[in-house]
Every structure is written in C-alpha cells, then in structure tokens.
Amino acid sequence: MGVGAPGFIEPGTGKVAIAVNIGWKDFALKDILRDLSGLQVYVDNDANIAALGENWKGAGNQVNNMLAVTLGTGVGGGIIANGQVISGANGTGAEIGHITVEKNGASCNCGRKGCLETVASATGIVRQAEELLAEGKA
Ligand SMILES: [Zn+2]
Incomplete structure (x- = not known):
C-alpha cells in the first residue's frame, strides 16, 4: 500500500x-496501516x-527531473532529480510551503509568520478574501 501524508515524514x-x-x-x-491491513506499507510526504x-x-x-507543487490546505512540493525523489536529510527536502515570503505576514500553523502557504494555499487565499470583504471591498 502506498500512502501520501502531509508534513514531515521520517x-x-x-x-x-x-x-x-x-x-x-x-x-x-x-x-x-500495516497492523490494520496486514499489507506492506510505504509512506512518504x-x-x-x-x-x-x-x-x-x-x-x-x-x-x-521535475518539480511538482501541490496547492490545497497548504503548499507542498515534490522534487524528482535524476529519477529519484529528493527527500532531504530529514524528509523536508521540498517543503516549500514554509518558505518565508512576507516579513511579518500572517501567522502560519508551523508557528512562524509569512510562510508561502499563508498566501498561496486555498486556506490562505480564502483568508485574504475574507480580510478584503471585511474591509468592504468587493
Ligand atoms: Zn509555515
């Protein structure tokens, strides 16, 4: 069974x-999942x-060689180089969603401010739209 999960996978x-x-x-x-299914399980980001x-x-x-960017609740990234997924030393090789793009920007679930996913994820886009509506903008 192959499974993708958000976040940092050891x-x-x-x-x-x-x-x-x-x-x-x-x-x-x-x-x-292995205990529930009895199957071999592979988990990655x-x-x-x-x-x-x-x-x-x-x-x-x-x-x-390619880069995939996923947009949803957050912003994810997947890098394939020379035919291999780049996971990095601790499984965070392509975690682009937490790159700071706005100094003193909106708070992110990771505890920092101004991460890419605070502005470019579906969640971030909705937040920005709600802020504009609250200011009376169409
Ligand atoms: Zn973040």
Missing part, C-alpha cells in the same frame, strides 16, 4: 514527525507522492 520509518495543518505529531502511520504519480502517469511524462 525517512524509512513511515512515521509522520509533524503535520501542522492536521495536528499530527510523531504519528506512526505506517505501523498503524503527500507532495512527493503526487510528484511520483505525475511523473509516472501524468504531466511529468517520466522525465528524469
């Missing part, structure tokens, strides 16, 4: 170290899995 363990948008911390997703899927059967068209 390489090799399938444990979600932290997923700030859904409140998971040290969540043993692989072990739980959801944007990494999206990049693999797009590269396999989608817009990536099986190229050796």
Whole structure:
C-alpha cells in the first residue's frame, strides 16, 4: 500500500514527525496501516507522492527531473532529480510551503509568520478574501 501524508515524514520509518495543518505529531502511520491491513506499507510526504504519480502517469511524462507543487490546505512540493525523489536529510527536502515570503505576514500553523502557504494555499487565499470583504471591498 502506498500512502501520501502531509508534513514531515521520517525517512524509512513511515512515521509522520509533524503535520501542522492536521495536528499530527510523531504519528506512526505506517505501523498503524500495516497492523490494520496486514499489507506492506510505504509512506512518504503527500507532495512527493503526487510528484511520483505525475511523473509516472501524468504531466511529468517520466522525465528524469521535475518539480511538482501541490496547492490545497497548504503548499507542498515534490522534487524528482535524476529519477529519484529528493527527500532531504530529514524528509523536508521540498517543503516549500514554509518558505518565508512576507516579513511579518500572517501567522502560519508551523508557528512562524509569512510562510508561502499563508498566501498561496486555498486556506490562505480564502483568508485574504475574507480580510478584503471585511474591509468592504468587493
Ligand atoms: Zn509555515
């Protein structure tokens, strides 16, 4: 079973170290799913899995090098270089959603301010629209 989960996945363990948008911390997703299903389970970051899927059967068209950006509750990134997913030393190799893009911007679920996903995710876009509506703008 292949599973994508948001947040930082500990390489090799399938444990979600932290997923700030859904409140998971040290969540043993692989072990739980293996115990429930009796199947072998592979867990990686959801944007990494999206990049693999797009590269396999989608817009990536099986190229050796690509970047996938996922927009939803947050902003995720998946990098494939030389045909391999880049997870980085601690599973955060393509976590682009928490790059600071606005100094003193809106608060992010990660605890910092002005992260990319506070302005470019669906959640961030809705927040900005609500702020504009509250100011009386159309
Ligand atoms: Zn953040």
